[in-house]
Amino acid sequence: MLTTLNDICYVRSGDKGNSACVGLVAKAPEYYPALLRTVTPDKIKQLMGDWAQGAIHCYPMDNIGALMVVMEEAMDGGATRSLRLDQTGKSLGHALLRLLINETGGK
């Protein structure tokens, strides 16, 4: 049974200045719609709490079945001044894999 994003996506994540950049790639084309339904700025904000302080953008990539997530002001000031151990957000994307799959399309 598929329950979390971890079951249907690969992830690659990193940073750009004070923004976290997370790429989510569907493991198969049939999972892409569920990926788009599941990952919304509201859900991400709910999950990341005060670690994501700015606007959150989701950019669909229909051509490769992927979604780019950009979280502004989510790097504690950016790699060179962050107090976090993971200064460049390499592991931050894996947190999104905790999101529960939205099966129905409802909010």
Add this chain to the structure above:
Amino acid sequence: MPGMGKAGFPYFDFSDDGTAEFSKLPGTGGRVDEFTIKEHLVYEVHDPNNYAMPDGIADFTSLSVDDLGDDRVRVSGVRGKPQPDNYKAVIGYQDGWIGECISFFPWPRVYDRVVKAKQTMTERFERLGLKAEQIHFDFIGLNLLHGPAAPIPDPDVANELSEVGLRCAVRTNTREEAEKVRRAGAHLWIMGPGGTSFGAPIKSRPALSLWPILVPRELMPQHIELLEA
């Protein structure tokens, strides 16, 4: 993923029509397939419709990825826009200091120990009169990497873990203040919970901040000379 310890860099054959075929040398580790290529297309690109580079702005939502098998992938049809009017430059400047300390605690009641250690550190900071811009605590093994996104542990369950660590990082204006963090960390040996352990204390380090700016292209002329022997 096979042979990750001997993965080299992939190469690609680039055609006049903009098509690229990615592959890797026989006998090297790693894999070139649909998914490893897609991973790079989403790596730190920000808006994939407008990936700005000095030579042009690529639209990664326009291309096709075809897995040809045998570690060969074709990428074709990529579109884009002309080169941007500005270059990006990043100016770094020193912006205070960071003091950091890490300690570990053993089973039994390991979660109680790490919570007590955090409280003790906070008390030490008060006694030392620490002037901090920001104080950050992590429980290593519980929320170091994912912060608020990591599930809050049930204390009864967390107390049965074999070991948990406490990490504290503090931003200060001066080196002297950052050194107080190292001292407070070392004080845990005497004042912290039983079993407090840590290796060599971590040196304070200067913090850099970045100031990204745009520079008009015409202010940055480039000259290329090819020298042939």
